[in-house]
Amino acid sequence: MSTVKEVCKLAGVSTATVSRTLKNPERVSEKTRERVFKAMQESGYRPNMLASSVKTGKSNALVVLVPNLTNPFFLKIIQGIEQAAQEKGYSVLLGDTQGEPERENEIASMVLSNRADGLIHLDHSFPFSKSDAHLADRVPVVSVCERIKGDKEFPVIELDNYAATRSLAKHLVNYGHRKFGIIAGQEESRIHHDRLAGIKGVFADEEIPFDDNMIVGGAYSIEVGQEGARELMAKPERPTAIFCFNDDIAIGAIFELKKLGLRVPEDVSVVGFDNIKVTAFMDPPLTTIDQPAHEMGRKAVEVVLQIINNVPLRRNREIFPFNILERESSGPVNPNF
Amino acid sequence: MSTVKEVCKLAGVSTATVSRTLKNPERVSEKTRERVFKAMQESGYRPNMLASSVKTGKSNALVVLVPNLTNPFFLKIIQGIEQAAQEKGYSVLLGDTQGEPERENEIASMVLSNRADGLIHLDHSFPFSKSDAHLADRVPVVSVCERIKGDKEFPVIELDNYAATRSLAKHLVNYGHRKFGIIAGQEESRIHHDRLAGIKGVFADEEIPFDDNMIVGGAYSIEVGQEGARELMAKPERPTAIFCFNDDIAIGAIFELKKLGLRVPEDVSVVGFDNIKVTAFMDPPLTTIDQPAHEMGRKAVEVVLQIINNVPLRRNREIFPFNILERESSGPVNPNF
DNA sequence: AAAAAAACTGCAATCGATTACATTTCAGCA
DNA sequence: TGCTGAAATGTAATCGATTGCAGTTTTTTT
Known part of the structure; x- marks a missing residue:
């Protein structure tokens, strides 16, 4: 790779002028500017970004x-x-x-x-x-x-995770659901807290009891969705609707529900979160929250x-x-x- | 951010020694090495990678x-x-x-x-x-x-794209299929050529005629899969099996086939390529080629x-x-x- | 104890740019 | 023509490291 110096020689100018031709072209006369550009062309010059970064600190x-x-x-x-x-x-x-x-x-x-x-x-x-x-x-x-x-x-x-799960919860409640399961991801995160709060909020409004036992999961993966669905369906009181805290979980959950011989949504409703592309093409297409x-x-x-x-x-x-x-x-x- | 110089001052050594402490520790005595490390600690020193890159050219x-x-x-x-x-x-x-x-x-x-x-x-x-x-x-x-x-x-x-589609083709031929459709991606690529050749090879072996009209598509997307499936099913002689040149295409194709009231695989078999994770959890799970x-x-x-x-x-x-x-x-x- | 070898350390040049400051060039005007 | 100020260009320091070479100290050898 050629450097400024070669360009200097070819164009017969100083390094300062070469540098300015690129960074402050208006401070170089048109004549020399052209000469420098031509020299750059001929020598196949590429400014070394690292070198310039050292100097500029960016x-x-x-x-x-x-x-x-x-x-x-x-x-x-x-x-x-x-x-x-x-x-x-x-x-x-x-x-x-x-x-x-x-x-x-x-x-x-x-x-x-x-x-x-x-x-x-x-x-x-x-x-x-x-x-x-x-x-x-x-x-x-x-x-x-x-x-x-x-x-x-x-x-x-x-x-607004709170509002988002609120709207999901309302959607399900309007369909008549009263018994819910939740398959969550990592529980320490703020997201988890907000989403849970959204659901709880609607439940409080509707006087639906909230049961901590119905929260399962622990990571945002398909496998967790599968396991979560199995777990929820083994509970004494099976949910009629499941909140999945992301779409991967929902994919796993639906897969597993079908395997258990349950129909979605006729037997169990499932909702996801994120709207990853494939969810629109699943069978059934997934109800979910679209994030921009x-x-x-x-x-x-x-x-x-x-x-x-x-x-x-x-x-x-x-x-x-x-x-x-x-x-x-x-x-x-x-x-x- | 502090630089070598501050470390120098704190440790009472030259820049060379500081540099060597990190890059060639064996060339620095243990005593000074420790002193330098301590100085680095105190000053919160981080070597500037860009600067070092300028010098080393990497x-x-x-x-x-x-x-x-x-x-x-x-x-x-x-x-x-x-x-x-x-x-x-x-x-x-x-x-x-x-x-x-x-x-x-x-x-x-x-x-x-x-x-x-x-x-x-x-x-x-x-x-x-x-x-x-x-x-x-x-x-x-x-x-x-x-x-x-x-x-x-x-x-x-x-x-080995050639061998891979050969094995898919054989798999389908063994199931008795004789009428095929192909939904391809970009056609200028080598991949496309090799995959097509694999299919043609098997067809030649089995004396199945190859019909260029049954190749549709043009990009590796779900939408192309949908459109391709529709197009193929509108042909005078509908295929009983469809090669999709990647899994996204297959996802779109299966979705669309179902929408047309066709069953997969009872009416039409569909195979994909790539083995993206979600294909194992589709309904039905997708036959595909796993690439490492x-x-x-x-x-x-x-x-x-x-x-x-x-x-x-x-x-x-x-x-x-x-x-x-x-x-x-x-x-x-x-x-x- | 002196000489030779080995181990440390420092000086200063260097990498390829950028840029403050100095110098040169030139247009405009009296 | 000579002067002034703006525009164009150059000089050299600088960014933060690395490294060849040389100088110093320590260790080993005899």
């Missing part, structure tokens, strides 16, 4: 921390992030944490070693190691969907860039609207069930 | 070019890439090209501007722009799944690192084994159909 990259890359929902977010980042001239460093804190720490530390200017976190864990924690306040961080736990309040892009994942990803980039550029944030929480998609996996309660 | 990053991030199959590959890269101390820059050549060029040029040391391409297009093409031969590139077109032969990690996507991703990293480190490659094509998963979406031909 790497023009963002790290994205994902707990699990194979969840299609995250992908929609990441796609949004990727697009917005590209538009702003930033590149995206991908970090799949596999839920392991050490990996998380390692990836997060890329921001500390100047490899990236900011961090977008798709999980609720505090991503820095204890030893790095005190360095973390200078680091631009935003979280999407989840709120990061810990002392510091990081900006967050999220959905793409937009949320874009917003995350916008916000983290604001922090990077010291633009004051208008608010610390960006709440996105959801949309309940009433499809065929939910229906009227079956009185004979 | 960015320790790889770019991955993906045509479409939302395809779960790519995700499995990317996950493999990510893991292997992390293990080797490399980070992964993600580039979603959306199939747009300009984006592709822009992302690929990150390797030229020293932002990354190598490129992993998940598509068949030549990723560099015409003006960069002559710079491209110095760049470490490997492709996964697809072969990159153009003069230069880049190393490739792939599946994760391993292929890992291999891609291994190969690209070999190129980067000037280790001669043992072969230019790494062919991975497939596995046919005979699930319930395929079955005996229905004589009354």
Whole structure:
């Protein structure tokens, strides 16, 4: 690869002029500008971004921390992030944490070693190691969907999870359901808490008793959905409707219910959360909450860039609207069930 | 962020010693080493990777070019890439090209501007722009799944697509099928060619006529699957079995067949390709080809690192084994159909 | 105890850019 | 023509590391 110096020689100018031709073209006369461009062409010059980053202190990259890359929902977010980042001239460093804190720490530390200017976190864990924690306040961080736990309040892009599950609960209650099961994901997260609160709220309004025993699960996976459905159906009082806290869980649950010889929604209604693409093509298509994942990803980039550029944030929480998609996996309660 | 100099002051040593403490600890006495480490601790020192990259000429990053991030199959590959890269101390820059050549060029040029040391391409297009093409031969590139077109032969990690579709075709022929439809993806690619050849091979063996009119499609999406199924079922001679060139297409096809009142597999058998997770939980579970996507991703990293480190490659094509998963979406031909 | 070898450490150049400051060039005008 | 200020360009310091070479200290050898 050729460097500025070769271009200098070819064009007969100084390094300063070459650099300016790219960064401040208006400060270079048209004649020399052309000469420099031609020289760049001839030498196949590419500015070394790392070198320029060293000097400017900006790497023009963002790290994205994902707990699990194979969840299609995250992908929609990441796609949004990727697009917005590209538009702003930033590149995206991908970090799949596999839920392991050490990996998380390692990836997060890329921001500390100047490899990236900011961090977008798709999980609720505090991503820095204890030893790095005190360095973390200078680091631009935003979280999407989840709120990061810990002392510091990081900006967050999220959905109104409370209202979303409220609307799902109302939808099911209107269909006459009174006996419910819940298959949840990780229980320590804020999301979990909010979603549960939404359901409880509606139950309180409708004077439906809430039974903690009907909450099962523990992770956002198809397998957990299967197991959860089996577990719920083995309870003395079987639910007629199941809340699944994401679509993967719902996929597993429906699969398992069918295997048990139950019909969805004639015997049991199932609702999901996230609206990953495939849910519209399932049999039956899944009633779920559509999250504007793409937009949320874009917003995350916008916000983290604001922090990077010291633009004051208008608010610390960006709440996105959801949309309940009433499809065929939910229906009227079956009185004979 | 503190730099080497602060550490120097605190530890009372030179920059050289600080640098060596991290990169060549054995060349520093234990006493000073400890002193330096303590100083690093106190000052919260993080080496600036960019600076070190400028000097060493290695960015320790790889770019991955993906045509479409939302395809779960790519995700499995990317996950493999990510893991292997992390293990080797490399980070992964993600580039979603959306199939747009300009984006592709822009992302690929990150390797030229020293932002990354190598490129992993998940598509068949030549990723560099015409003006960069002559710079491209110095760049470490490997492709996964697809072969990159153009003069230069880049190393490739792939599946034996020919054999894979042969085995699918045999599977269906053994069930008595004689009338087939094909819903394909992009037709210019090598994959398409190989897969078609596999099917044709079996047809030739079995003396089944091959009808070009029964090939429909044009992209790897659910929607194309839907449309393709509709189209095939409107043909004068309806197929009793459909090859879908990936699982997304199969998902769309099955959905649409059901909508047309047809049963899978009783009326029409459907097979997919890739074995994305959800296919095992569909109704019916999809017969498909399992690709070791994760391993292929890992291999891609291994190969690209070999190129980067000037280790001669043992072969230019790494062919991975497939596995046919005979699930319930395929079955005996229905004589009354 | 002196000489030779080995182990440490430091000085200063270097990587490839950017940029403050200095210098040169030139157009505009009296 | 000569002067002034703006525009164009160059010089050299700088960003934060790495590293060849040289100098110093310690250890080993005889």
